[in-house]
Amino acid sequence: MRLAPFALLYCLLCTPVLSQATEKTVYGLNEYAALADLSLQVPAKLDTGAKTASLSARDIERFKRDGEPWVRFYLALDDAHDHPIELPLARISKIKRRAGDYDPEDEKTYTARPVVELQICMGKALRSIEVNLTDRSAFQYPLLIGSDALKRFDALVDPSLKYAAGKPGCATVANSAE
Numbered sequence: 001m002r003l004a005p006f007a008l009l010y011c012l013l014c015t016p017v018l019s020q021a022t023e024k025t026v027y028g029l030n031e032y033a034a035l036a037d038l039s040l041q042v043p044a045k046l047d048t049g050a051k052t053a054s055l056s057a058r059d060i061e062r063f064k065r066d067g068e069p070w071v072r073f074y075l076a077l078d079d080a081h082d083h084p085i086e087l088p089l090a091r092i093s094k095i096k097r098r099a100g101d102y103d104p105e106d107e108k109t110y111t112a113r114p115v116v117e118l119q120i121c122m123g124k125a126l127r128s129i130e131v132n133l134t135d136r137s138a139f140q141y142p143l144l145i146g147s148d149a150l151k152r153f154d155a156l157v158d159p160s161l162k163y164a165a166g167k168p169g170c171a172t173v174a175n176s177a178e
Contacts, residue, residue: 024154025123028161033143034168036119036126038085041168042077042142044122046157050146052093052115053129056136060114062089071114076137087116093132120149123165127152 033044035055057073064070069089075081094110113132120129122145129149136142150157158164 024156025125026156026158026161026164027122027150027153028164029157029159030141030162031122031145031165032163032167033145034121034170035143036121036170037087038075038118040075043140044143044145045139045141046145046150046155048147048150048157050144051148052095052146053120053131053149054113054134054136054144054146055118055131056139056142057133058135058137059084060133062114071116071133073114073133075142076135077142087118090115090117090130093130095132095134120145121168121170122153124169124171125153125165126170 027046029046031044031046032041034041056076058076060071060073062069062071065086070086071089072084072086074084093113093115095113096110111134113134115130115132117128118131120127120131127149129145129152131143131149136144145153
């Protein structure tokens with residue numbers, strides 16, 4: 001048959017795509033994430049529709065240390081987290097407000113949030129990601145991991161799964177350029 005060469009060619013062309021997909025790690029809609037810098041493990045929601053990652057924080061205060069911008073905050077997880085955390089400020093992020101969060105008199109369609117860099121471990125992968133700070137105490141998951149961070153994890157998200165990567169088990173610090 002004359003179709004056999006075309007079928008073989010098609011299979012050969014698809015092989016690189018399939019091998020790239022096998023290099024990705026499949027994560028569920030929710031995963032356990034270890035915040036290595038803070039010696040803490042929290043449940044996280046993986047959200048491909050969000051661009052950035054967000055960590056639940058309260059009493060967020062920017063300040064200068066040795067002329068450099070820093071941020072001080074408390075984790076908004078529960079009453080047990082009553083000590084302040086101080087980290088260098090990576091940048092300020094402008095987050096688009098949702099329709100229900102928009103005040104027409106305020107005239108701002110975004111909210112400014114401080115961003116810090118954290119080492120996050122999911123499964124066996126440890127990556128340095130940017131995380132904006134905001135009070136997420138009204139949400140079920142204190143950490144939201146958006147598409148920017150998911151790319152750094154080489155993640156494929158299967159929303160039918162939960163905790164597919166298991167408990168965080170990072171043995172060594174990964175290169176932040178990964």
